[in-house]
Amino acid sequence: MLHNSFHLSFHLALTVGRTATPEAVQFWILAPLAVTAALGILLVKKAVHSALLMAWVMVTLAIFYIAEDALFLGIVQIVVYTGAVMMLFLFILMLVGVDSSESFVENLKGQRIPSIVAAIGLGGLLISLLGRATVGAPAAGLGVANADGNVQGLAKLLFTQYVWAFEVVSALLITAALGAMVLAHSQKVRSPFAQRDLAIARFRKDSLGDAAGLPAPGVYARHNAVDVPALLPDGSPAPTSVSQTLRSRGDIITSAGFALEAIEEQED
Amino acid sequence: MDISNYLYLSVILFSIGALGVLVRRNAIVIFMCVELMLNAANLALVTFSRIHGNLDGQVASFFTMVVAACEVVVGLAIIVTIYRSRRSASVDDASLLKN
Numbered sequence: 001m002l003h004n005s006f007h008l009s010f011h012l013a014l015t016v017g018r019t020a021t022p023e024a025v026q027f028w029i030l031a032p033l034a035v036t037a038a039l040g041i042l043l044v045k046k047a048v049h050s051a052l053l054m055a056w057v058m059v060t061l062a063i064f065y066i067a068e069d070a071l072f073l074g075i076v077q078i079v080v081y082t083g084a085v086m087m088l089f090l091f092i093l094m095l096v097g098v099d100s101s102e103s104f105v106e107n108l109k110g111q112r113i114p115s116i117v118a119a120i121g122l123g124g125l126l127i128s129l130l131g132r133a134t135v136g137a138p139a140a141g142l143g144v145a146n147a148d149g150n151v152q153g154l155a156k157l158l159f160t161q162y163v164w165a166f167e168v169v170s171a172l173l174i175t176a177a178l179g180a181m182v183l184a185h186s187q188k189v190r191s192p193f194a195q196r197d198l199a200i201a202r203f204r205k206d207s208l209g210d211a212a213g214l215p216a217p218g219v220y221a222r223h224n225a226v227d228v229p230a231l232l233p234d235g236s237p238a239p240t241s242v243s244q245t246l247r248s249r250g251d252i253i254t255s256a257g258f259a260l261e262a263i264e265e266q267e268d
Numbered sequence: 269m270d271i272s273n274y275l276y277l278s279v280i281l282f283s284i285g286a287l288g289v290l291v292r293r294n295a296i297v298i299f300m301c302v303e304l305m306l307n308a309a310n311l312a313l314v315t316f317s318r319i320h321g322n323l324d325g326q327v328a329s330f331f332t333m334v335v336a337a338c339e340v341v342v343g344l345a346i347i348v349t350i351y352r353s354r355r356s357a358s359v360d361d362a363s364l365l366k367n
Contacts, residue, residue, distance in 0.1 A: 024269030031277050038284040038304060047296050047357075054300045057281070061307050064274065070314045070326050073333075077310075080333055085303065085340050092344045093296060096351045115290035123283035130275045130312075139271045140321025153323045154330070162327050169334045176338035183345035186352060 023067050034060040047093055055086045069142040071150045215241040222258040229255045274315040281308035295347045295357045299340070306336045 037060070040053040058081040066074035145153050158166055193201075202211050215238050218224035219231050227246055229237035237255045239247070246252060281304060288301030310329045317325025351357050 021269075027269055027273060027277075031273070034277065035280055035284070038281050041297070041300060041304065042284065042288045042291065047294055050297050050300055054304065057304065058307060061311055064277075064311060065314055068274065068314050068318050070317070070329070073310075073314060073326055073329055076330070076333060080337060081303075081307070085337060088340055088344060089296065089300060092348060095348060096296065096357045112291055115287060119283045119287035119290065122286055123279050126279040126282065127276055130279060131272065134272045134275060134319060139319045142318055142321060142323070145321060145323045150323075150326075154326060157323050157327050158330070162331075165331060169331055172338050173334065176341045180341045180345040183342070183349050186349075 026063070026067060030060050030063060048090070051086060051089050051093060054089070055082050058082045058086065069146055069150065072154055210240065217241040217243070219255050219258040223253075223255070225253070227251055228253050228258065231255055231258075271315065271319060275312055278308040278311040278315070281305075281311070293358050293360055295350070295359050296344075298359060299343055299347070302343075303336060303340065306332060306339075 034057050037053040037056045041050045041057070044050055044053065058077060062074045062077035062082070064074075065071075065077055142150075147153075148156075205211075215230045217226045217230055218228055218241075227242065229239055229252065230241040232238050242252055285301045285303075285305035285308060288304065289298050292298050292301065310332050313325040313329040313332065315325075317323060317329070347357060354361050
Protein backbone atom coordinates (compact mmCIF):
# COMPACT_ATOMS: atom_id res chain seq x y z
CA MET A 1 0.00 0.00 0.00
CA LEU A 2 2.67 2.38 1.12
CA HIS A 3 4.88 1.26 -1.70
CA ASN A 4 2.05 1.74 -4.14
CA SER A 5 1.25 5.25 -3.01
CA PHE A 6 4.95 6.09 -3.08
CA HIS A 7 5.18 4.75 -6.59
CA LEU A 8 2.11 6.72 -7.61
CA SER A 9 3.38 9.93 -6.09
CA PHE A 10 6.75 9.36 -7.67
CA HIS A 11 5.09 8.82 -11.03
CA LEU A 12 2.99 11.95 -10.56
CA ALA A 13 6.00 13.88 -9.49
CA LEU A 14 7.86 12.78 -12.59
CA THR A 15 5.13 14.16 -14.77
CA VAL A 16 4.78 17.50 -12.98
CA GLY A 17 7.98 19.41 -13.07
CA ARG A 18 10.48 16.94 -11.79
CA THR A 19 13.80 16.55 -13.44
CA ALA A 20 15.23 13.28 -14.65
CA THR A 21 17.46 11.18 -12.43
CA PRO A 22 20.93 11.94 -13.87
CA GLU A 23 20.38 15.61 -13.18
CA ALA A 24 19.27 14.82 -9.63
CA VAL A 25 22.44 12.77 -9.06
CA GLN A 26 24.53 15.62 -10.44
CA PHE A 27 22.70 18.12 -8.27
CA TRP A 28 23.07 16.14 -5.05
CA ILE A 29 26.77 15.64 -5.68
CA LEU A 30 27.60 19.20 -6.75
CA ALA A 31 25.24 21.26 -4.57
CA PRO A 32 26.73 20.13 -1.22
CA LEU A 33 30.21 20.74 -2.66
CA ALA A 34 29.18 24.24 -3.77
CA VAL A 35 27.69 25.07 -0.37
CA THR A 36 30.77 23.71 1.41
CA ALA A 37 33.04 25.80 -0.80
CA ALA A 38 30.87 28.87 -0.24
CA LEU A 39 31.10 28.37 3.52
CA GLY A 40 34.84 27.90 3.07
CA ILE A 41 35.05 31.39 1.53
CA LEU A 42 33.81 32.72 4.85
CA LEU A 43 35.90 30.51 7.08
CA VAL A 44 39.37 30.36 5.53
CA LYS A 45 41.82 32.94 6.71
CA LYS A 46 43.77 33.75 3.56
CA ALA A 47 42.14 35.72 0.76
CA VAL A 48 43.90 33.59 -1.89
CA HIS A 49 42.21 30.46 -0.56
CA SER A 50 38.87 32.29 -0.61
CA ALA A 51 39.50 33.14 -4.28
CA LEU A 52 40.20 29.51 -5.16
CA LEU A 53 37.05 28.33 -3.38
CA MET A 54 35.10 31.08 -5.17
CA ALA A 55 36.40 29.81 -8.52
CA TRP A 56 35.16 26.33 -7.59
CA VAL A 57 31.68 27.66 -6.73
CA MET A 58 31.57 29.46 -10.07
CA VAL A 59 32.56 26.32 -12.01
CA THR A 60 29.84 24.40 -10.16
CA LEU A 61 27.28 27.05 -11.07
CA ALA A 62 28.41 26.85 -14.71
CA ILE A 63 27.69 23.10 -14.66
CA PHE A 64 24.26 23.81 -13.18
CA TYR A 65 23.52 26.35 -15.94
CA ILE A 66 24.43 23.80 -18.61
CA ALA A 67 22.24 21.21 -16.86
CA GLU A 68 19.40 23.73 -16.88
CA ASP A 69 19.46 24.15 -20.67
CA ALA A 70 21.40 27.42 -20.47
CA LEU A 71 24.39 26.31 -22.49
CA PHE A 72 25.44 29.81 -23.53
CA LEU A 73 25.33 31.13 -19.96
CA GLY A 74 27.30 28.13 -18.72
CA ILE A 75 30.10 28.83 -21.15
CA VAL A 76 29.96 32.59 -20.43
CA GLN A 77 30.07 31.81 -16.71
CA ILE A 78 33.32 29.87 -17.15
CA VAL A 79 34.87 32.37 -19.55
CA VAL A 80 33.81 35.58 -17.77
CA TYR A 81 33.74 34.55 -14.12
CA THR A 82 36.32 31.83 -13.61
CA GLY A 83 38.40 33.17 -16.46
CA ALA A 84 38.33 36.95 -16.28
CA VAL A 85 36.81 37.98 -12.94
CA MET A 86 38.68 35.47 -10.77
CA MET A 87 41.95 36.22 -12.56
CA LEU A 88 41.34 39.90 -11.85
CA PHE A 89 40.72 39.07 -8.20
CA LEU A 90 43.93 37.03 -7.97
CA PHE A 91 45.84 39.75 -9.80
CA ILE A 92 44.66 42.38 -7.32
CA LEU A 93 45.40 40.02 -4.43
CA MET A 94 48.99 39.70 -5.63
CA LEU A 95 49.19 43.48 -6.09
CA VAL A 96 47.66 44.36 -2.72
CA GLY A 97 49.74 41.72 -1.01
CA VAL A 98 49.15 38.08 -0.27
CA ASP A 99 49.51 39.06 3.36
CA SER A 100 45.92 40.28 3.35
CA SER A 101 44.94 37.53 5.73
CA GLU A 102 42.84 39.32 8.25
CA SER A 103 42.55 39.15 11.97
CA PHE A 104 39.37 37.51 13.21
CA VAL A 105 39.12 39.94 16.09
CA GLU A 106 35.69 41.54 16.12
CA ASN A 107 35.95 45.29 15.82
CA LEU A 108 32.26 45.74 16.42
CA LYS A 109 31.65 43.86 19.63
CA GLY A 110 29.12 41.06 19.35
CA GLN A 111 28.42 41.68 15.68
CA ARG A 112 29.07 38.14 14.49
CA ILE A 113 26.18 36.31 16.19
CA PRO A 114 23.49 38.80 15.04
CA SER A 115 24.99 38.61 11.53
CA ILE A 116 24.65 34.82 11.48
CA VAL A 117 21.09 35.07 12.79
CA ALA A 118 20.27 37.72 10.18
CA ALA A 119 21.72 35.62 7.35
CA ILE A 120 19.79 32.52 8.44
CA GLY A 121 16.65 34.67 8.75
CA LEU A 122 17.17 36.10 5.28
CA GLY A 123 17.63 32.60 3.89
CA GLY A 124 14.50 31.33 5.63
CA LEU A 125 12.46 34.27 4.42
CA LEU A 126 13.60 33.88 0.81
CA ILE A 127 13.07 30.11 0.88
CA SER A 128 9.54 30.48 2.22
CA LEU A 129 8.71 33.14 -0.38
CA LEU A 130 10.20 31.15 -3.26
CA GLY A 131 8.59 27.99 -1.94
CA ARG A 132 5.16 29.60 -2.01
CA ALA A 133 5.73 30.83 -5.54
CA THR A 134 7.24 27.74 -7.12
CA VAL A 135 6.79 24.47 -5.19
CA GLY A 136 4.67 22.01 -7.08
CA ALA A 137 4.40 24.29 -10.08
CA PRO A 138 5.11 22.31 -13.23
CA ALA A 139 8.27 23.40 -14.96
CA ALA A 140 7.57 24.28 -18.54
CA GLY A 141 11.12 23.37 -19.61
CA LEU A 142 13.03 25.08 -22.35
CA GLY A 143 12.40 22.54 -25.09
CA VAL A 144 10.27 24.94 -27.15
CA ALA A 145 12.30 28.08 -26.39
CA ASN A 146 15.54 26.33 -27.25
CA ALA A 147 14.15 24.66 -30.36
CA ASP A 148 16.37 26.68 -32.70
CA GLY A 149 19.30 26.40 -30.30
CA ASN A 150 20.00 28.22 -27.07
CA VAL A 151 22.34 30.81 -28.59
CA GLN A 152 19.92 31.59 -31.42
CA GLY A 153 17.03 31.93 -28.99
CA LEU A 154 19.00 34.27 -26.72
CA ALA A 155 20.22 36.31 -29.68
CA LYS A 156 16.68 36.71 -30.97
CA LEU A 157 15.57 38.15 -27.61
CA LEU A 158 18.70 40.20 -27.05
CA PHE A 159 18.59 41.98 -30.40
CA THR A 160 14.85 42.57 -30.55
CA GLN A 161 13.09 42.98 -27.22
CA TYR A 162 16.16 43.80 -25.14
CA VAL A 163 18.19 45.73 -27.68
CA TRP A 164 17.89 49.00 -25.75
CA ALA A 165 19.10 47.37 -22.51
CA PHE A 166 21.90 45.79 -24.52
CA GLU A 167 23.07 49.20 -25.78
CA VAL A 168 22.83 50.74 -22.30
CA VAL A 169 24.90 47.88 -20.92
CA SER A 170 27.56 48.50 -23.55
CA ALA A 171 27.71 52.14 -22.44
CA LEU A 172 28.04 50.90 -18.85
CA LEU A 173 30.96 48.64 -19.84
CA ILE A 174 32.82 51.51 -21.50
CA THR A 175 32.18 53.76 -18.50
CA ALA A 176 33.46 51.07 -16.14
CA ALA A 177 36.62 50.59 -18.20
CA LEU A 178 37.27 54.36 -18.19
CA GLY A 179 36.48 54.57 -14.47
CA ALA A 180 38.92 51.80 -13.66
CA MET A 181 41.62 53.53 -15.68
CA VAL A 182 41.02 56.84 -13.91
CA LEU A 183 40.94 55.23 -10.46
CA ALA A 184 43.95 52.99 -10.92
CA HIS A 185 46.06 55.68 -12.56
CA SER A 186 48.42 57.34 -10.11
CA GLN A 187 50.84 60.14 -10.60
CA LYS A 188 54.19 59.62 -8.98
CA VAL A 189 54.51 61.99 -6.01
CA ARG A 190 58.16 61.18 -5.39
CA SER A 191 61.03 59.69 -7.31
CA PRO A 192 61.72 56.04 -6.55
CA PHE A 193 64.33 55.30 -3.89
CA ALA A 194 67.75 54.91 -5.45
CA GLN A 195 70.66 53.13 -3.84
CA ARG A 196 72.07 56.46 -2.63
CA ASP A 197 68.80 57.39 -0.86
CA LEU A 198 68.63 53.98 0.77
CA ALA A 199 72.21 54.26 2.02
CA ILE A 200 71.56 57.74 3.46
CA ALA A 201 68.36 56.49 5.13
CA ARG A 202 70.26 53.60 6.74
CA PHE A 203 72.90 55.86 8.27
CA ARG A 204 70.47 58.56 9.41
CA LYS A 205 68.48 56.07 11.50
CA ASP A 206 68.47 56.05 15.30
CA SER A 207 70.59 52.96 15.48
CA LEU A 208 73.41 51.91 13.21
CA GLY A 209 72.47 48.27 13.86
CA ASP A 210 71.67 47.47 10.26
CA ALA A 211 73.90 50.06 8.61
CA ALA A 212 75.87 47.25 7.01
CA GLY A 213 72.70 45.55 5.78
CA LEU A 214 70.20 43.22 7.40
CA PRO A 215 71.36 39.80 8.59
CA ALA A 216 71.02 36.97 6.10
CA PRO A 217 68.36 34.34 6.81
CA GLY A 218 69.04 30.72 7.60
CA VAL A 219 70.74 28.86 10.40
CA TYR A 220 74.08 28.07 8.88
CA ALA A 221 75.34 24.49 9.01
CA ARG A 222 71.90 23.30 10.10
CA HIS A 223 69.34 24.88 7.79
CA ASN A 224 69.88 27.66 5.29
CA ALA A 225 66.44 28.17 3.75
CA VAL A 226 65.21 31.74 3.33
CA ASP A 227 62.18 31.11 5.54
CA VAL A 228 64.18 30.38 8.68
CA PRO A 229 65.29 33.35 10.81
CA ALA A 230 68.99 33.48 11.54
CA LEU A 231 70.11 32.92 15.12
CA LEU A 232 71.77 35.77 16.96
CA PRO A 233 74.86 35.07 19.11
CA ASP A 234 72.67 34.74 22.19
CA GLY A 235 70.58 32.05 20.51
CA SER A 236 67.46 34.13 19.85
CA PRO A 237 66.08 34.28 16.29
CA ALA A 238 66.62 37.49 14.29
CA PRO A 239 63.22 38.36 12.78
CA THR A 240 64.65 41.01 10.45
CA SER A 241 66.69 38.37 8.65
CA VAL A 242 63.63 37.00 6.86
CA SER A 243 62.23 38.87 3.85
CA GLN A 244 59.32 41.22 4.56
CA THR A 245 57.13 39.37 2.06
CA LEU A 246 57.57 36.01 3.80
CA ARG A 247 57.11 37.65 7.19
CA SER A 248 53.79 39.24 6.27
CA ARG A 249 52.59 36.04 4.61
CA GLY A 250 53.40 34.18 7.81
CA ASP A 251 55.47 31.61 5.89
CA ILE A 252 58.25 31.44 8.47
CA ILE A 253 59.59 28.27 10.03
CA THR A 254 60.76 28.72 13.58
CA SER A 255 64.48 28.37 13.93
CA ALA A 256 64.33 26.93 17.43
CA GLY A 257 64.45 23.40 16.07
CA PHE A 258 67.79 24.06 14.40
CA ALA A 259 69.49 25.63 17.40
CA LEU A 260 72.37 23.71 18.96
CA GLU A 261 72.27 22.76 22.58
CA ALA A 262 73.89 25.20 24.92
CA ILE A 263 77.55 24.47 25.54
CA GLU A 264 78.44 23.96 29.14
CA GLU A 265 80.41 26.83 30.52
CA GLN A 266 84.06 25.94 30.84
CA GLU A 267 85.95 26.84 33.89
CA ASP A 268 89.53 27.81 33.53
CA MET B 269 14.27 15.93 -7.93
CA ASP B 270 12.13 19.00 -7.55
CA ILE B 271 13.30 21.82 -9.76
CA SER B 272 12.90 24.26 -6.84
CA ASN B 273 15.99 22.66 -5.30
CA TYR B 274 18.00 24.93 -7.56
CA LEU B 275 16.16 27.89 -6.04
CA TYR B 276 16.88 26.65 -2.52
CA LEU B 277 20.55 26.25 -3.43
CA SER B 278 20.60 29.78 -4.80
CA VAL B 279 19.00 31.12 -1.61
CA ILE B 280 21.58 29.28 0.53
CA LEU B 281 24.45 30.66 -1.55
CA PHE B 282 22.91 34.15 -1.41
CA SER B 283 22.63 34.01 2.39
CA ILE B 284 26.20 32.76 2.72
CA GLY B 285 27.32 35.67 0.55
CA ALA B 286 25.36 38.13 2.69
CA LEU B 287 26.86 36.65 5.84
CA GLY B 288 30.32 37.02 4.32
CA VAL B 289 29.71 40.70 3.59
CA LEU B 290 28.66 41.15 7.22
CA VAL B 291 31.43 39.26 9.02
CA ARG B 292 34.57 39.50 6.90
CA ARG B 293 36.87 42.52 7.17
CA ASN B 294 39.07 42.12 4.10
CA ALA B 295 37.70 44.28 1.28
CA ILE B 296 38.64 41.73 -1.40
CA VAL B 297 36.89 38.86 0.41
CA ILE B 298 33.82 41.05 0.94
CA PHE B 299 33.88 41.73 -2.77
CA MET B 300 34.05 38.03 -3.55
CA CYS B 301 31.03 37.50 -1.31
CA VAL B 302 29.12 40.15 -3.29
CA GLU B 303 30.04 38.22 -6.43
CA LEU B 304 28.73 35.06 -4.77
CA MET B 305 25.40 36.80 -4.13
CA LEU B 306 25.21 37.92 -7.77
CA ASN B 307 25.96 34.39 -8.92
CA ALA B 308 23.27 32.99 -6.65
CA ALA B 309 20.76 35.45 -8.13
CA ASN B 310 21.85 34.30 -11.59
CA LEU B 311 21.15 30.68 -10.69
CA ALA B 312 17.67 31.68 -9.55
CA LEU B 313 17.08 33.59 -12.80
CA VAL B 314 18.17 30.63 -14.93
CA THR B 315 15.88 28.35 -12.92
CA PHE B 316 12.94 30.76 -13.29
CA SER B 317 13.62 30.80 -17.01
CA ARG B 318 13.32 27.01 -17.04
CA ILE B 319 10.17 27.01 -14.92
CA HIS B 320 8.44 29.54 -17.15
CA GLY B 321 9.69 28.05 -20.39
CA ASN B 322 11.04 31.22 -21.95
CA LEU B 323 14.51 32.70 -22.26
CA ASP B 324 13.85 36.06 -20.58
CA GLY B 325 15.39 34.86 -17.33
CA GLN B 326 18.55 33.86 -19.14
CA VAL B 327 18.78 37.28 -20.80
CA ALA B 328 18.40 38.92 -17.38
CA SER B 329 21.12 36.63 -16.04
CA PHE B 330 23.32 37.64 -18.97
CA PHE B 331 22.86 41.32 -18.12
CA THR B 332 23.64 40.59 -14.48
CA MET B 333 26.93 39.02 -15.56
CA VAL B 334 27.85 42.12 -17.57
CA VAL B 335 26.99 44.45 -14.69
CA ALA B 336 28.94 42.19 -12.29
CA ALA B 337 31.97 42.42 -14.58
CA CYS B 338 31.73 46.24 -14.55
CA GLU B 339 31.31 46.22 -10.79
CA VAL B 340 34.39 44.03 -10.32
CA VAL B 341 36.53 46.28 -12.50
CA VAL B 342 35.55 49.51 -10.74
CA GLY B 343 35.46 47.97 -7.26
CA LEU B 344 38.89 46.43 -7.53
CA ALA B 345 40.26 49.74 -8.85
CA ILE B 346 38.81 51.44 -5.74
CA ILE B 347 40.36 48.79 -3.49
CA VAL B 348 43.75 49.32 -5.15
CA THR B 349 43.41 53.09 -4.70
CA ILE B 350 42.53 52.71 -1.01
CA TYR B 351 45.39 50.29 -0.56
CA ARG B 352 47.79 52.75 -2.14
CA SER B 353 46.95 55.52 0.28
CA ARG B 354 46.30 53.47 3.45
CA ARG B 355 48.51 50.37 2.89
CA SER B 356 45.66 48.10 3.96
CA ALA B 357 42.83 46.19 2.33
CA SER B 358 40.82 45.99 5.53
CA VAL B 359 37.52 47.84 5.57
CA ASP B 360 38.11 48.81 9.20
CA ASP B 361 41.12 50.92 8.27
CA ALA B 362 39.25 53.14 5.82
CA SER B 363 37.88 55.32 8.61
CA LEU B 364 39.07 58.81 7.75
CA LEU B 365 35.55 60.19 7.75
CA LYS B 366 34.90 58.93 11.28
CA ASN B 367 34.74 61.53 14.11
